[in-house]
Structure formats: structure tokens, C-alpha cells
Amino acid sequence: MDTNRKLKIAYKLSSMLKCELTDLTRLSSEQMEYIHRYIKDHVFLRACPGSGKTEVIGLKASYEISKWQEQNIGGLAVLTFTNSAAKELNNRIRKYSELTIGTHPHFIGTFDSWLHNFLLHPFCHYLTAYKGKDGDKSIRIIEQDSGADFMYAYQFKVDHKGKKVPVKATEYHFKDNWKTVVGDTDIAKSIISRGLTTTEFEEFKTVKTKFIKDGFATYSDAEFLCCRLLTKFKFLTQKIALRFPVIIVDECQDLSEDQLTIIDILQQKGTIFHFVGDINQAIYEFRDVNPELLMAYIQKKKFLELKLTKNYRSNQSIVDLTSLMIGNSDIVQANIGNLIPAPCILWQYDDQSFSDLPTKFEELILKHSLTLNQCVILARGKSTLDPLRVQNQNNKYTKIELFAIALHCWNKQQRNTDELTNALLYAGKFFFSIAYGGHPDVKNQYCPDGIDPVEWRLLLKRLLDEANVLYPFKANGVDMTWKNWVVLVKQFLMNKWFLLKYSSVTYDKIKNGIKSPDNKGDKYVHEIHSFTNLKNPFRTTTIHSVKGETLEAVLLISHKNKQSKGGHHSHWFREGNFTEEHIRFAYVACSRPKHLLVIATPMLSATELTQLKKIGLVP
Numbered sequence: 059m060d061t062n063r064k065l066k067i068a069y070k071l072s073s074m075l076k077c078e079l080t081d082l083t084r085l086s087s088e089q090m091e092y093i094h095r096y097i098k099d100h101v102f103l104r105a106c107p108g109s110g111k112t113e114v115i116g117l118k119a120s121y122e123i124s125k126w127q128e129q130n131i132g133g134l135a136v137l138t139f140t141n142s143a144a145k146e147l148n149n150r151i152r153k154y155s156e157l158t159i160g161t162h163p164h165f166i167g168t169f170d171s172w173l174h175n176f177l178l179h180p181f182c183h184y185l186t187a188y189k190g191k192d193g194d195k196s197i198r199i200i201e202q203d204s205g206a207d208f209m210y211a212y213q214f215k216v217d218h219k220g221k222k223v224p225v226k227a228t229e230y231h232f233k234d235n236w237k238t239v240v241g242d243t244d245i246a247k248s249i250i251s252r253g254l255t256t257t258e259f260e261e262f263k264t265v266k267t268k269f270i271k272d273g274f275a276t277y278s279d280a281e282f283l284c285c286r287l288l289t290k291f292k293f294l295t296q297k298i299a300l301r302f303p304v305i306i307v308d309e310c311q312d313l314s315e316d317q318l319t320i321i322d323i324l325q326q327k328g329t330i331f332h333f334v335g336d337i338n339q340a341i342y343e344f345r346d347v348n349p350e351l352l353m354a355y356i357q358k359k360k361f362l363e364l365k366l367t368k369n370y371r372s373n374q375s376i377v378d379l380t381s382l383m384i385g386n387s388d389i390v391q392a393n394i395g396n397l398i399p400a401p402c403i404l405w406q407y408d409d410q411s412f413s414d415l416p417t418k419f420e421e422l423i424l425k426h427s428l429t430l431n432q433c434v435i436l437a438r439g440k441s442t443l444d445p446l447r448v449q450n451q452n453n454k455y456t457k458i459e460l461f462a463i464a465l466h467c468w469n470k471q472q473r474n475t476d477e478l479t480n481a482l483l484y485a486g487k488f489f490f491s492i493a494y495g496g497h498p499d500v501k502n503q504y505c506p507d508g509i510d511p512v513e514w515r516l517l518l519k520r521l522l523d524e525a526n527v528l529y530p531f532k533a534n535g536v537d538m539t540w541k542n543w544v545v546l547v548k549q550f551l552m553n554k555w556f557l558l559k560y561s562s563v564t565y566d567k568i569k570n571g572i573k574s575p576d577n578k579g580d581k582y583v584h585e586i587h588s589f590t591n592l593k594n595p596f597r598t599t600t601i602h603s604v605k606g607e608t609l610e611a612v613l614l615i616s617h618k619n620k621q622s623k624g625g626h627h628s629h630w631f632r633e634g635n636f637t638e639e640h641i642r643f644a645y646v647a648c649s650r651p652k653h654l655l656v657i658a659t660p661m662l663s664a665t666e667l668t669q670l671k672k673i674g675l676v677p
């Protein structure tokens with residue numbers, strides 16, 4: 059698009075929308091092209107990370123809404139997949155358009171809320187004959203992991219691996235007009251994958267039918283029921299297609315198979331679809347999302363493909379590295395310069411240095427004057443991160459301090475999950491280090507070899523409960539010093555030593571190691587409170603939870619062993635094979651930061667090191 063045309067469109071839009079001319083002149087030709095594009099063609103806007111999708115959809119929707127009166131029928135739907143993304147879209151559209159209070163006849167929200175409000179709740183009872191309660195026939199959505207008591211009415215037992223295993227109606231769903239059952243939990247998947255007998259299949263179906271007839275559905279059931287509704291009641295499909303003649307789907311890579319079926323039915327009745335997204339950021343395989351199906355659909359229906367190829371988020375080094383990860387040979391241009399000379403860094407850790415990673419990251423952040431709360435530590439799974447969530451500055455607690463912290467976390471009023479995890483972790487480390495030899499493994503709360511991890515956890519819980527005599531760290535209402543507290547701890551350990559099954563030493567052998575921290579004998583034990591508040595200063599979270607975000611720096615940590623499901627660096631960087639979901643997870647993580655990306659791996663072989671250097675990481 060030449061400059062004159064771009065300027066002309068910018069003038070036109072600024073007179074129609076609530077925005078300054080400069081908001082529009084900074085847009086790229088690609089962005090402008092899509093915003094100004096005729097709405098009545100099916101479009102796939104293929105966007106690279108950081109290409110300003112949200113901004114572009116906000117402007118596009120505002121522009122279409124401002125012209126909508128002419129069309130006089132139905133409304134525009136702008137759909138996305140998480141509540142936070144829906145909120146952000148809503149804000150952008152309101153910022154540029156005249157929408158003030160409601161959005162009628164338009165709809166801006168999640169795909170699920172759109173489906174439930176316009177199809178499931180008002181019409182599903184025609185399909186299921188649900189009688190409703192007090193005249194309300196809307197469906198109650200039940201979470202897949204619901205532990206509610208009433209769910210026992212929708213549970214049955216299946217023979218599996220020599221045992222009777224309970225299965226709830228929330229653990230699976232049907233597709234293909236009740237012909238196929240799909241597991242949604244590990245156990246249901248495992249049962250279904252070994253093949254169901256006809257009787258078992260019928261039992262799955264009977265229990266699900268009862269669940270649905272009683273007015274309940276999981277999210278997957280809701281999609282299935284909506285597919286059934288649209289297939290069975292053609293007049294309804296026609297009405298929905300007229301009600302929403304155009305639908306824009308943001309983050310289209312997250313569309314599930316059933317959602318795609320719903321789209322296809324409406325498309326055949328005339329609804330126009332605009333898909334906006336990045337196929338390489340599809341990370342919802344667990345709920346039947348397969349980007350290949352989406353691409354096949356786009357090609358079959360001959361969607362017009364437009365592209366956003368400029369990255370406004372990250373510097374060129376980060377952009378180049380992420381392109382290499384997914385085998386993208388197109389040039390993606392970065393629009394910000396390098397603030398840091400070599401912004402893609404590789405660290406290697408061993409068991410000792412692992413816990414120092416946050417401190418090392420903090421030093422780097424401060425050195426480059428980045429904003430701490432815009433920097434995040436990421437891993438694929440929580441287990442990699444658990445040991446890093448809380449620690450003192452160098453994580454070198456003495457044995458007795460570990461025990462005091464464990465008790466402090468355990469006895470917190472309204473203990474949250476982090477505190478529970480930490481209490482077990484610190485207690486595990488304490489008892490492991492005083493009573494057992496061997497290789498410590500943080501994963502199962504330092505469970506010693508030969509002990510069942512569940513048994514170990516129960517033992518830790520029992521010891522922490524029975525140690526309530528040692529907490530709070532007071533005697534007769536007065537704060538205790540370490541010197542005095544050690545005496546009580548020793549007494550406790552002597553009495554409870556028999557509980558530490560298979561310990562490799564006797565209490566007598568270890569008792570001298572139970573002592574006050576160096577130079578702290580006369581200090582108060584309760585000062586440990588401030589230790590436990592010394593959280594690692596970073597948001598420490600999984601890749602899933604930063605999807606769609608822009609950050610200043612990311613430390614992405616590889617799990618230490620290859621057995622981790624997609625959490626090890628060898629699952630992320632695969633020459634010649636770019637289709638696996640593990641790679642897309644790493645791609646989402648690496649494409650979040652603006653200025654700095656650090657990848658921390660366990661010690662690497664020479665070949666691995668060469669491979670990581672080749673994609674642009676600097677050791």
C-alpha cells in the first residue's frame with residue numbers, strides 16, 4: 059500500500075472513530091490493509107508474534123460497528139478464548155467506537171459465552187427435553203474436575219487393569235453424533251484407549267445422557283450439544299447465521315474440532331468468518347485443538363490469506379531465534395532495537411546452582427535497568443518451578459532453619475497452596491538431610507529411595523502435625539531464641555525417630571548436627587517469618603499463563619530430565635521437525651520478551667551446546 063493511500067484511509071478512519079490521526083498513521087500497511095478490507099470475504103489474518111493483533115482487531119471491529127447501521131440486521135461477533143483476552147478486546151473496541159453501555163446487537167466475548175448465551179441456554183432443552191427449574195431451562199456447566207457431591211449420581215465403575223475404576227460423567231465427552239467417546243482425564247483416556255466393550259460404551263452413553271437430561275453439561279458437552287442443535291434444527295441455524303452475519307475469531311489457532319464444526323455449519327448458512335491468529339501458538343492439544351485441522355479448513359473454504367509480518371514486541375535477535383525454532387524461513391522484521399548487546403542468553407545449571415537462577419536473573423535485570431515486575435520466570439510445568447518459588451537470598455538454610463520454615467508455612471492461618479507446597483518441601487528436605495543418604499530429589503518432596511512418595515508425604519504431614527508443640531516459637535508467651543528452641547527440637551526428634559522408616563542413621567548419630575544457625579543462638583526463631591516472605595521477586599509461572607502477554611525479560615527453565623512431558627530443552631529445539639506441540643509451547647515462551655531471553659538448561663553435551671548456539675543463544 060503506498061503512502062498516499064495509507065494516509066487517505068487514516069484520515070477517513072480518524073473521522074469515523076474516536077482516535078487521533080497519529081494512532082492510525084503509525085500502523086503498517088499490512089495492518090491498515092486488514093482494517094480497511096471489505097468485511098464480506100472469509101479472511102485468515104496470519105499473524106506473527108507481537109504483530110499487534112489486538113490493536114488491529116480493536117480498530118477493525120470499531121470501524122465495522124461504526125458503519126453497521128447500513129446493514130440493519132444482526133450484529134458483529136468478536137470472539138476470543140480467555141476472559142482476560144475478551145476484556146482487553148472489549149476495552150480496545152470501546153476506546154475507538156461509540157459503544158458506551160451495552161454492545162447490542164454486537165457481541166464481544168469468549169467463544170464459550172457466545173455459544174452458551176445464543177444457543178445452548180435458550181435452545182438446548184428442545185434437544186434434551188430438560189424440564190428446567192422454576193421456569194429456567196438454562197444448562198449448568200460443570201467443570202471437568204468437579205468434586206461436588208451430586209456428581210456421585212453420575213458415576214459408574216469400569217474394570218480396568220484388574221481393578222474397578224470409578225468414572226464420572228464429567229471425565230469424557232461424545233462426538234460424531236454419539237458415535238465416538240473421548241476421554242478428558244488421564245484415567246478416562248487410558249480406559250477408552252484400551253478399547254471399550256459394547257456394554258461399557260453403552261454405560262458411558264447412559265450416564266452421560268442422564269447427566270445432560272438433568273440439565274448439566276461440561277464445556278465439551280456444550281460444544282457437542284450445540285453441534286447437534288445446529289444439525290437437527292435447520293431453522294435455528296438460519297436464525298443464528300442471520301443474527302451474526304460476520305464473526306471475527308481472535309486467537310483462531312485455539313479453535314477445537316467441535317467449534318470448527320459449529321463454524322462450518324454457520325458458514326454454510328452464510329455467516330462470514332474472519333480468523334486472526336498464529337498457528338504456531340496453538341497450545342491447547344489437551345482440549346482437542348489441532349492446528350492442522352484449522353489449516354485444512356481454511357484451505358478448503360478458500361479463505362483469503364492476509365499477513366501481519368512485523369513484530370512490534372521483540373528485538374531482532376529474539377525474533378530471529380523464535381523464527382528458527384519453528385522453521386520459519388520468512389523474514390520477520392523487528393521494530394525495536396537491541397537494548398542489550400547479546401539478548402539471547404544460555405545458562406547451564408547443576409543441582410547446586412539451580413536454586414541460584416532467580417538471583418542470577420535478578421542481577422542481570424538490574425544491570426540492564428529492566429523493570430522487575432515485567433520480568434518472568436517460566437517453565438512448561440509447575441514441578442520445575444516449585445523449588446524456586448520461595449527461597450532466601452542464596453537458599454542456603456541450615457537444617458534447623460529448614461524445619462522452622464516448614465513449621466511456619468504449615469501453621470499459617472488460611473494456608474494457601476504455595477504455603478502447603480513449601481511446608482512439605484522444606485520438611486522433606488529437613489528430614490531427608492538428617493536421616494537419609496542418597497540422591498535428593500526435590501520432585502517428591504525429597505522422598506528417600508525405596509519409600510513410596512505418597513507414604514512419604516503422609517509421614518511429613520504427620521510429623522508437621524505432631525510438631526505443633528514447637529510452634530509458634532514461644533514459651534509462656536515469650537519469643538524463643540534458637541538456643542532454647544534447639545533443645546525442644548532435639549526432644550521431638552528423639553521421640554519421633556522411630557517414624558522415619560529405613561533411615562540410614564540413628565538419632566544419636568545425628569543429634570549433634572541439630573544446632574542453632576551460626577552466630578544466631580541468641581536471636582529469635584520467629585525472625586524466620588521475614589525469611590519466608592523473601593519470595594523470589596519474580597512472577598514464577600507456567601508458559602500457559604503468559605499467552606498473549608508482552609514482557610521485558612523471560613527466564614525459561616528447562617526441566618533437568620528428558621522424561622518430563624515437553625519440559626526439557628531437547629523437546630523444544632528440533633531440527634527439521636517443527637510440528638510438535640512442545641515446540642509451540644517453547645515458541646510462545648520465547649516470543650514474550652521485548653529485550654531479554656535467558657534459557658537455562660541442565661549441563662549440556664558438546665553436541666547440544668553447538669545446536670543451541672546455532673539458533674542464536676550465547677553461553
Ligand SMILES: Nc1ncnc2c1ncn2[C@@H]1O[C@H](COP(=O)(O)OP(=O)(O)OP(=O)(O)O)[C@@H](O)[C@H]1O
Nearest residue numbers: 084085086107108109110111112113370371606607
Ligand atoms: N503499528 C504499531 N506500531 C507500534 N507498536 C505497535 C503497533 N502495532 C502494535 N504495536 C504494539 O506491539 C505490541 C504487541 O502487540 P500485541 O500484544 O497486540 O501483539 P499480538 O499480535 O497479540 O502478539 P501475540 O500473538 O504474540 O500475543 C503491543 O505493545 C502493541 O501496542
